[in-house]
Amino acid sequence: MQRYFIQQASIPLKLQLEPEIFKHAIKVLRLRVGDHFELVDTQQQVAEMKLIAIDGLQATAERLNVSKPQVELPVNVTIACGLAKNAKPEIIVQKATELGAARIIFFQGEYSIARWQPAKMEKKLQRLQKVAQAAAEQSHRTRIPAVDFYAKLSDLPFRDYDLKLVAYEEAAKEGESHIFRKFTDKLLLEKRQQTPNLLAVFGPEGGISAAEIDFLQQQGCQSAGLGPRILRAETAPWYLLAALSFALELG
Amino acid sequence: MQRYFIQQASIPLKLQLEPEIFKHAIKVLRLRVGDHFELVDTQQQVAEMKLIAIDGLQATAERLNVSKPQVELPVNVTIACGLAKNAKPEIIVQKATELGAARIIFFQGEYSIARWQPAKMEKKLQRLQKVAQAAAEQSHRTRIPAVDFYAKLSDLPFRDYDLKLVAYEEAAKEGESHIFRKFTDKLLLEKRQQTPNLLAVFGPEGGISAAEIDFLQQQGCQSAGLGPRILRAETAPWYLLAALSFALELG
Numbered sequence: 101m102q103r104y105f106i107q108q109a110s111i112p113l114k115l116q117l118e119p120e121i122f123k124h125a126i127k128v129l130r131l132r133v134g135d136h137f138e139l140v141d142t143q144q145q146v147a148e149m150k151l152i153a154i155d156g157l158q159a160t161a162e163r164l165n166v167s168k169p170q171v172e173l174p175v176n177v178t179i180a181c182g183l184a185k186n187a188k189p190e191i192i193v194q195k196a197t198e199l200g201a202a203r204i205i206f207f208q209g210e211y212s213i214a215r216w217q218p219a220k221m222e223k224k225l226q227r228l229q230k231v232a233q234a235a236a237e238q239s240h241r242t243r244i245p246a247v248d249f250y251a252k253l254s255d256l257p258f259r260d261y262d263l264k265l266v267a268y269e270e271a272a273k274e275g276e277s278h279i280f281r282k283f284t285d286k287l288l289l290e291k292r293q294q295t296p297n298l299l300a301v302f303g304p305e306g307g308i309s310a311a312e313i314d315f316l317q318q319q320g321c322q323s324a325g326l327g328p329r330i331l332r333a334e335t336a337p338w339y340l341l342a343a344l345s346f347a348l349e350l351g
Numbered sequence: 352m353q354r355y356f357i358q359q360a361s362i363p364l365k366l367q368l369e370p371e372i373f374k375h376a377i378k379v380l381r382l383r384v385g386d387h388f389e390l391v392d393t394q395q396q397v398a399e400m401k402l403i404a405i406d407g408l409q410a411t412a413e414r415l416n417v418s419k420p421q422v423e424l425p426v427n428v429t430i431a432c433g434l435a436k437n438a439k440p441e442i443i444v445q446k447a448t449e450l451g452a453a454r455i456i457f458f459q460g461e462y463s464i465a466r467w468q469p470a471k472m473e474k475k476l477q478r479l480q481k482v483a484q485a486a487a488e489q490s491h492r493t494r495i496p497a498v499d500f501y502a503k504l505s506d507l508p509f510r511d512y513d514l515k516l517v518a519y520e521e522a523a524k525e526g527e528s529h530i531f532r533k534f535t536d537k538l539l540l541e542k543r544q545q546t547p548n549l550l551a552v553f554g555p556e557g558g559i560s561a562a563e564i565d566f567l568q569q570q571g572c573q574s575a576g577l578g579p580r581i582l583r584a585e586t587a588p589w590y591l592l593a594a595l596s597f598a599l600e601l602g
Contacts, residue, residue, distance in 0.1 A: 171579040198586050200578075239580045281602040327451075327596040328422040329490045335449050338586075339593040343601075345578040346594035351532045 102129060103138040103146070103237045105244055111139050111147040111166065117159045125151075126159055136164070144168060144242035171242055174348050175263075175287055176202035176297045179337045180256055182209030182304030183216065183249075192334050193228050197235035197245050199341035204232070207250045211306030216249065225249055253301075253312055256319075261299040263287070264321040267336045269307055272325035279324035280340070284347035300340050305333045353380060354389040354397070354488045356495055362390050362398040362417065368410045376402075377410055387415070395419060395493035422493055425599050426514075426538055427453040427548045430588045431507060433460030433555030434467065434500075443585045444479050448486035448496050450592035455483065458501040462557030467500065476500055504552075504563055507570075512550040514538070515572040518587045520558055523576035530575035531591070535598035551591050556584045 104121045117125065125131045131151055139147045145168050149161040179196050183189070183206045196204055208215070216224055228247040236244045250256055258264065263283050271279075287296060301308075301316055308316075313323065326339050355372045368376065376382045382402055390398045396419050400412040430447050434440070434457045447455050459466070467475055479498040487495045501507055509515065514534050522530075538547060552559075552567055559567075564574065577590050 169579075195586055195589075198580060198582055199590065200580055239582065241580060277601045280597075284597075325601075327600050328420075329449060329451055329492055329596075331449055331490065335446055335589075338446075338589055339450065339596070342590040342593035343597035345580075345590070346531075346535075346597055349578050350528045350576075350594075 101136055101138050101148075102131075103140060103240055105140045105233060105237065108141050109143055110145065111141050111149075111163055113163050114152075115139075115149070115161050115163070117161065119157075122157065122159055126154060137161070140242050144172070146242060169242065171240060173200040173202070173341075173344060174295065175344065176295050177341060177344060178203040178205060178261070178297070178299045179341070180205040180207060180299060180301045181337060182207060182302065182306075182308065182333065183212040183214045184304050184333050185214045188305075188334055189224075189228060190231050192337065193231045193245075193247055194235045195334075195338050196341060197232045197241070198239040199338055200241070200345060201245045201337075201341060202243070204228075204245050204247045205250060205256065206248070207253050207256065209253065209304040209306070210309040210312055212304040213306060214304070221249060253315065256299075256301075258299065258319040258321075260297055262296045263298040264301075264316075264319065265299070265324045266301040266308065266313065266316045266321040267303075267326050267331075267340065268313060268323040269303075269330060271323040272328065272330070274325075275328070276323065276325035277327075279322045280326060280343070283324075284344065287344075287348060298344075300337065302333060302336050352387055352389050352399075353382075354391060354491055356391045356484060356488065359392050360394055361396065362392050362400075362414055364414050365403075366390075366400070366412050366414070368412065370408075373408065373410055377405060388412070391493050395423070397493060420493065422491060424451040424453070424592075424595060425546065426595065427546050428592060428595060429454040429456060429512070429548070429550045430592070431456040431458060431501075431550060431552045432588060433458060433553065433557075433559065433584065434463040434465045435555050435584050436465045439556075439585055440475075440479060441482050443588065444482045444496075444498055445486045446585075446589050447592060448483045448492070449490040450589055451492070451596060452496045452588075452592060453494070454497045454499070455479075456499045456501060456507065458504050458507065460504065460555040460557070461560040461563055463555040464557065465555070472500060504566065507550075507552075509550065509570040509572075511548055513547045514549040515552075515567075515570065516550070516575045517552040517559065517564065517567045517572040518554075518577050518582075518591065519564060519574040520554075520581060522574040523579065523581070525576075526579070527574065527576035528578075530573045531577060531594070534575075535595065538595075538599060549595075551588065553584060553587050
């Protein structure tokens with residue numbers, strides 16, 4: 101069933117569709133009176149809705165039932181990626197959203213070839229935020245990851261995180277295979293009152309520099325290997341998210 | 352370091368580069384005399400090579416040392432995907448190769464929108480096989496996954512596999528979360544003399560039909576959920592491979 105997010109804390113019994121939802125549901129999907137769809141509010145509640153009237157540029161739906169499904173990872177994962185070229189940020193955002201990321205940060209890495217012009221920054225972030233929203237709707241999530249950009253790695257909000265790692269190719273080459281597992285064991289064993297926050301940093305295509313690794317280690321990020329094969333910049337965050345889901349959600 | 356596969360059982364002490372490797376190493380990467388690269392033979396041995404002469408359209412390299420790194424998943428995973436549209440097969444092959452698949456099969460699913468014309472089949476498979484080779488070189492693997500196409504799901508070689516599953520959206524929706532973990536537990540606990548073979552079947556974008564699920568279950572495939580979020584057709588096999596790596600290679 102099609103799902104849309106709305107910026108309201110709860111969903112009323114009767115609702116007139118917002119223009120953007122109207123456009124997609126009525127003009128693109130051609131839903132008709134009697135058809136169902138879902139709305140997600142800002143409290144992560146999901147309402148099943150039924151279209152009861154379509155009239156020119158307006159449509160009204162009634163609420164059938166409300167649920168609060170548990171479909172979010174039990175850890176808030178922030179993926180921080182060195183800025184990558186071309187359309188890569190879009191596919192990183194799309195897949196990281198499907199795989200459950202809570203937040204996606206791009207930063208200007210020392211070896212980033214791509215550069216975002218300050219004048220285009222806002223538009224690029226808006227575009228990526230839309231990609232995140234569409235992917236969250238499609239994957240039936242109940243929250244949309246926030247997408248941000250930091251010009252400097254040192255501006256990242258390291259203090260907000262309980263667990264911090266950096267995926268480091270050199271660590272993987274040297275056979276490092278324990279750190280990430282230690283993190284998932286910790287998440288499984290420790291019962292916290294609040295959802296823990298995990299930060300995972302990934303380099304751009306050119307990798308992460310020795311100076312950046314030093315800095316990240318000073319901030320408490322542990323260098324982790326993600327298996328013995330060399331993963332591309334965009335694949336490594338997906339590996340991490342899939343593995344976290346496997347470790348924490350299956351079994 | 353750049354890596355190339357060659358179709359020889361071992362690498363001689365001195366070697367003249369094949370035309371395709373010559374083209375890439377000398378013309379594209381512009382390697383010079385003294386530069387190093389790696390060759391992988393059909394026995395999964397990796398030789399570090401040094402260029403000792405470049406002369407017109409020929410180049411010679413000498414072998415420095417040979418190793419046999421363990422970078423392959425300890426289970427032979429075949430990913431069987433319903434044929435997807437446009438460039439999706441390429442990205443499925445590229446990422447599944449990075450993530451360690453042993454074999455990638457496309458099949459004409461009941462809900463596959465894409466169709467391959469028989470006349471174009473060979474060319475399409477050749478193209479995908481090249482994508483697999485490039486991804487295997489880039490991710491520093493020691494084997495190239497084979498890429499195949501089956502017009503009928505029923506033609507898949509089910510008997511070749513010790514463990515068989517189908518990623519089923521309906522199972523995931525109903526909260527199924529044990530089957531895949533049972534597989535990884537089994538792989539961890541059982542010590543086999545031969546590398547076990549695992550088959551994982553994934554539907555195309557439109558999903559897998561009830562009739563296909565019935566057939567797959569008759570062939571011994573268990574319906575597995577891969578977490579509570581709905582994954583796109585191409586994302587589900589990557590999730591499975593990343594989770595297998597996490598379960599079997601990290602810790």
